[in-house]
Amino acid sequence: MADIDAGTLLFAAIFTNNILLTNFLGLCPFLSISREVRSSLGLGVAVVFVMTCTAVINYLVYYYVLVPLHLDHFRYIVFIIIIASFVQLVEISVERFFPALYFVLGIFLPLITVNCAILGASLFLIIREYTLIQSIAYGAGSGIGWMLAIIAVGSIREKLQKTARLPKGLEGPAITLFITGIMALAFMAFSGMIQIQ
């Protein structure tokens, strides 16, 4: 069990070990939905919600159902269906309460199901043997970190669209990968501050 308090872990998951910028998980929705801040924020909040809830539930199901029954080798399939159910819940809620966002996110909303950052977070907390409290902190922190990263890139891209005259070949995903790379470099400066595993 990692000896680290929940507050520090939350901070670490957001900044020093940002799941997107240090582990490069969850890149495909990150590249496609980061065109503007508003939709980035929407998707980010959805990811925070799904990641936090599934981290807790996956933790409980893993330690209180799968391990006692010696079924821990089923963790992938169980984790995935739990994540899928939560995404389904998010989808009906967004369609009901945020219709405009629902159309902007389009297919990427259901695709949170296979956002590898979410399964990644659930698997890390098993591998790193976090406690329940640590898992909540880690799940929420990873989600918030992912959201911050996509909002940062979203706002940079929104600015770029208005001001920069990009060469044709650099438009869209190309420049986004550049920005992400430079941001990841910046985040590397945090590494080593806190060891979380």
Add this chain to the structure above:
Amino acid sequence: MLQLILSLIAISGIGALLALFLEIADSYIADYGESHILINNEKDLVVEGGSPLLSSLMENEIFIPSACGGKGTCSLCKLRVLAGGGPVLPTETPYLSKEELENDVRLSCQVKVRNDLKIEIPEELFKIKEFRVSIEKVIDLTDDIKSIQLKILTNEEGISFKPGQYVQLKVPKYEMTRESEYRAYSVASSSEASRDLELLITKVADGAVSTYVHDYMKEGEELTINGPYGEFYLQESDKDILLIATGSGLAPLLSILHQIEREKIGRKTTLFFGARTVKDLLYYDEVKDFETRLPDFTFMPTLSRPTEEDRWQGEKGRVTNLIEKYIPENAPLEVYICGSIVMVESCEDLLKKKGISEENIFYDKFE
């Protein structure tokens, strides 16, 4: 063995729990309950929430023009939604001008009824009614255009429409569709015979309604239509009339020709009709016959790809060539164009270049 059963039970148990959880969430969140729609500040409609405004209105026998079947592509179903419509969706913005956005105009097929709404519907739309019809006769006019003749069953006096207007034909769900679908078709028959309508239907690849009409529909079958719709009809003036059509775009113009004959309108009338080959010249003899029946009518068909066997002596090329060749600059004309979007737009551009002003050009574009 025990382990196997255990794992089956555990995994299905988790699945079942999640299903239960989602089912409960769905019945709470996706239940929109009843909503009130206040129309023109006088009529109050109570509908089940959750469906698009267009179909909610249609269920209550208020018919809003729509040609695409609620897919958000024809932009005909615009209405003013004064309150409760929520933010304008990205699926609507391409079809709404700045002025329309400021005036709360929305595409009623895209606005979902989620809460109480306040909307405005132009009075004339209340005249639109639904009719049960029986398919009396189906005739192949060309390889891909059928004429269907309908008889209105529901009421004696039939439908009252202006020649040039269209109706929506609704076909039941069949193996190609998931629900009953409707599309707009102009009435080709004379407005005098108001219980007997004729529609011309071009087969569209994968088109839900046209495929049904061409491959599934049988004579004697009963279907539903609603209408009339549209602003495409003969205006009152004494300008010369130029009619332009391709394919089944001839339909509304046929109805207009009947009107000119019946009302003895003496205005000089010309019809440019474009087709590919002689085989595609639908109703050639019938239209030609109008030349003898109308006081001043010229029929000018043009073929874009006449074959050797056609031995075609008439005009060649597209309808735009005819405009190029026969329409003088600033001609005192009123032009009625009906056919594919591309054809209508290129004719309109050309006519404008010839100095014919926008207010004298009327058109009906087909998807």
